Amino acid sequence: MAAMDPTLPIVKNLLLLDSEGKRIAVKYYTPEWSTVASQASFEKALWNKTSRTNARAEAEIIMFDNVVVVYKYIGDLMFYVTGSQDENELILYTVLQAFYESVTILLRQQVEKKTVLENLDLVLLAIDEIVDGGIIVETEPAMIASRVTMRGADGEQNAVPITEQTFSKALASAKEHLARSLLK
Template structure:
């Protein structure tokens, strides 16, 4: 069964849109309802992995993870999840997903999680990626900026606990390398992103 969820969406023409009203409402008033995310998956239009992050031992091996990604992609690839977030049940998991250009975004939660909030998590991730990629949300640009997408995943959730869903805050933290997110602006983004990349490279080399 597939259903769509009315969540503000990234638009390739109008720029990144954040679902700020429901996001901030959820954060301020319903923290107890914030779900545990089991994984966040970004695939290309052929089902190949671009970036993923797993927070659950439900998939203990890389082979199990790849099999899950393939199955989810196969089940959803023919749906039209481009204007709104779609939701489906798969192997006793709630999977919310949305497509942008040739990228497929997924967030998975347990079958008892709030699907609307999972959708907000997904939309926050997609919109943060759109901000960091200057609205060029496609596979080529994503691979060229994979480090930024991985940092997005780190800012989104830790250990399955959702940390942040406001795309402006996520992108701002990455662009300003942990300084005040208010410093995030179009004029400084190129330099800030270069700094973020440099710090990520240093951490990987340690």
């Protein structure tokens, strides 16, 4: 493996937990949490540390367990982004913004545990569009949402054959097409 540029910002993980600290969608990019047990332990400790703060209006930044944690609550969900202790907090904040704003766009402003669980595929795809292997690849929420839904800049569905779409996406596409044809 080639040596990575030391100036490149690296995300250690993206976490989406519910209001009780239970895992909804997580992605770890560094080896210190290589087991599910170590991940669960970190998530529980982090939730215990942050659950009593009020990070609803603005994101909060803390140093926890030798990592920088940027987090924010939306509804009954807690969004977290972590980086090494010498990582730039503004970059991590930008990733956090991209994370929850793209989820907000994808879920049509219905950001709550039930909706996230029903659309978990979209949330996980959004995470993959934001960070790849710990490297930040996209932070523009509208771009992330359009890539996840396979839509172009003009909002039209790209030429994806119906057989390659998930059932829910195919149904949504059919509903949108019907609605457009009825409104003409």
